[in-house]
Amino acid sequence: MFTTRLDLARIRAARGDIDPIFLDTPLYRCDALGRELGCTVSVKLETANPVRSFKARGTELVAGRLAGRGGTAAVCASAGNLGQALGWSGRRRGIEVTVVASRRAPAVKLDRIRALGAELLLVDGDFEMARERAVSVARRRGVRLVEDSLDIETCEGAATIGLELASGASCFDAVLVALGGGAMATGVGYVLKTLAPDVEVICVQPLGAPAMTRSWHQRRVVTTDSADTIADGVAGRYPIPEVLDDLLAVADDAVLVHEASIVTGMRMLLEHAGLVVEPSAALGVAAVLEDPDRFAGRHVATIICGSNVDLDAYQRWIRT
């Protein structure tokens, strides 16, 4: 048995605290994509909701519990999707949301955070700089700091995807999970290792932002000086120790993929599944592309975790 910060009963209970609009997302086999990839491919679609990513599963828990305790404000650092999700979940509960993001984040993500009525603070550095700034803002204002992957609600929210994967009629051989801060990978991984231990849990990260994957392989926190990837949603550099511990307990593997594979993955998801996705959501397909023998003939599920992408950049990528 393994020990993590996660708990199955809490995750099951969490479903009741998440707006149903974010639950029970489509999960279906995509034969056209599978033919191209040489395996059976199911997609778990987390983009058909008001914030176009899986992140609201977690922010619904954060905001619900905060409001339940009388909290009225929250601040988070975000690569762009958490901020939208917290903005959405906060707005409907009367919570003032402040999002700290990198000025270099995709414009659509920043625009949509503002459109949700959240205060948006921009930093000149990358996501890790935004994290530092969010800590100081929260401290100065005395409001709730929401830390993605560290705050257990963000992991429990993402873990509800695992419940839906585990309860499906389909029997997967492997589930491919985008790896950034680790909330989704640890949450989904924990549930699968608990309810469907034979399913291989494979985390996928870009070679250009490999900190958590390197940490997993070396079983200790490894940071990087920079992150260089189009997959802006997973471009962290400082893994959180508690999250790494959980990931070590629940992931079967963590692999790194090239930028070119991410682009090809995005193009294949468009051509064969009709899905416009952001780069992070193509990591699973990229992993299959880079190691086809490993997946040949097997049934893999990949989580399409977000679709907030600048269309100009997207069109450039898929035309390459």
Next chain:
Amino acid sequence: MFTTRLDLARIRAARGDIDPIFLDTPLYRCDALGRELGCTVSVKLETANPVRSFKARGTELVAGRLAGRGGTAAVCASAGNLGQALGWSGRRRGIEVTVVASRRAPAVKLDRIRALGAELLLVDGDFEMARERAVSVARRRGVRLVEDSLDIETCEGAATIGLELASGASCFDAVLVALGGGAMATGVGYVLKTLAPDVEVICVQPLGAPAMTRSWHQRRVVTTDSADTIADGVAGRYPIPEVLDDLLAVADDAVLVHEASIVTGMRMLLEHAGLVVEPSAALGVAAVLEDPDRFAGRHVATIICGSNVDLDAYQRWIRT
């Protein structure tokens, strides 16, 4: 009260005969799209399934009942989506499926029908020629002819979308439904008029293929000599009298839209909702674009009914 061929109890029971993968599809407000259109917009997403259209709701009923009676073969005419859906529903029940389609149908639709193992017969004319050919094939072979919109299962299947729209927490002022043969419009319209009579049911058809809309306004079948629209999924010319009767009973309005509005609608669904759709699925947005005052400030739901689109053509359209 109104009389149609449809029955609420049968439609409710139908849910049990449809693979759950096609049911309870995402229904959510898309604020970015609403801001552009000047109203509140919810989308009902019927594309996140193995056949990328709503048609399998109906073919699940057709194939299930046919198999239950020992049937082993079926033939249908299709603009492309019904054929895929019948192919999918037939394959898993051991039913041999033959699809008759126009040679001019989008290549992706034809390719995907073949990929599902269905026999594909092509005719040189349009959809109405395919319908004639399907009748003769069925008669010659002595197998079940599946007639979209005429066969009650196709209407009942589509009507289950109406149940989901009516049961949502949201209260719509109007629902915009693409109008082709009429299965979706009569099915959804019947359920809404029964369970939520205040919701306006508005059918939308291209000006280039206006037969059913003209028939609805003139309260008698009006045929056209040709159909000329990029919305290949709704390009019929010969309305079916029984379906028109039902539509007269349940629709509040039927409007025609220009091709340019359909193209703009597709582009807006991509830019503001991240959705790649086929032209028929953009008819609802097109209707709002052409009559913004009618919808200003109201809450409209539009059914995103299909995403089987040739990407080359799609890219040309949205770049216009």
